[in-house]
Amino acid sequence: xxxxxxxxEGVMKTFTFMNRxxxxxxxxxxxxxxxxxxxxxxxxxxxxxxxxxxxxxxKKGHDTxxxxxxxxxxxxxxxxxxxxxxxxxxxxxxxxxxxxxxESMEARGLTKDDFKLDVEILTSAELADVLDASDCIIxx
Amino acid sequence: MKFGILVxxxxxxxxxxxxxxxxxxxxxxxxxxxxxxxxxxxxVNNANKLSxxxxxxxxxxxxxxxxxxxxxVDLVVCVAAGMRRGIKEENIAEGFHISGxxxxxxxxxxxxxLVMFGD
Numbered sequence: 643x644x645x646x647x648x649x650x651e652g653v654m655k656t657f658t659f660m661n662r663x664x665x666x667x668x669x670x671x672x673x674x675x676x677x678x679x680x681x682x683x684x685x686x687x688x689x690x691x692x693x694x695x696x697x698x699x700x701k702k703g704h705d706t707x708x709x710x711x712x713x714x715x716x717x718x719x720x721x722x723x724x725x726x727x728x729x730x731x732x733x734x735x736x737x738x739x740x741x742x743x744x745e746s747m748e749a750r751g752l753t754k755d756d757f758k759l760d761v762e763i764l765t766s767a768e769l770a771d772v773l774d775a776s777d778c779i780i781x782x
Numbered sequence: 783m784k785f786g787i788l789v790x791x792x793x794x795x796x797x798x799x800x801x802x803x804x805x806x807x808x809x810x811x812x813x814x815x816x817x818x819x820x821x822x823x824x825x826v827n828n829a830n831k832l833s834x835x836x837x838x839x840x841x842x843x844x845x846x847x848x849x850x851x852x853x854x855v856d857l858v859v860c861v862a863a864g865m866r867r868g869i870k871e872e873n874i875a876e877g878f879h880i881s882g883x884x885x886x887x888x889x890x891x892x893x894x895x896l897v898m899f900g901d
Binding site for chain 2 (some may be wrong): 676
């Protein structure tokens with residue numbers, strides 16, 4: 643069956659990606675990240691959110707040698723680059739936010755300095771408003 | 783209303799794909815449109831035509847296939863997630879097709895609601 647054509651011309655929506663799982667142990671983190679990168683190609687607004695054990699995904703210093711898994715931590719650098727592009731390019735009406743939930747961070751003894759990305763720290767209540775303002779929520 | 787559906791879990795291990803199927807069926811019966819079902823993560827296993835459940839149980843792969851052939855629902859399997867898990871052109875069931883993650887983003891952009899089924 644051929645691809646169905648959806649009307650997307652001129653559509654601008656807000657996608658929120660809820661990263662809830664630890665970076666390794668399951669594939670969710672890696673495959674959500676792949677979706678985030680594709681969304682950039684469509685120039686949509688995006689909130690990349692880290693909650694629960696998902697906050698470990700962007701912790702500095704991943705070393706996966708002992709578990710023989712690909713260390714995909716460097717790929718988050720592309721997310722930061724996309725955000726910078728969105729911030730700096732005046733021709734592009736695209737807003738990207740990288741958010742860590744405060745409660746999840748504190749419960750794990752982490753601080754903003756532990757993350758390899760420059761993140762916004764929002765409380766659970768503030769995050770609820772972000773979700774409320776989103777059109778599409780994809781979580782993993 | 784136009785729905786885009788995201789199925790994130792494989793069949794049988796997890797109820798997510800059953801629930802997604804029932805949601806699609808009910809939405810169509812109520813006169814809504816299911817514009818696309820996108821299978822991602824282990825959800826790609828819903829397309830495996832080699833799946834052969836016991837005869838007294840539901841056949842999830844076949845139910846999805848029928849939704850495509852009888853109701854014209856667009857069933858898209860993510861190429862990257864599928865390749866990792868051995869879901870390819872040679873073993874996908876009737877009515878499914880393989881395409882890129884862009885099809886998921888387009889479903890989000892082009893539908894009124896994107897509804898995700900999974901953990």
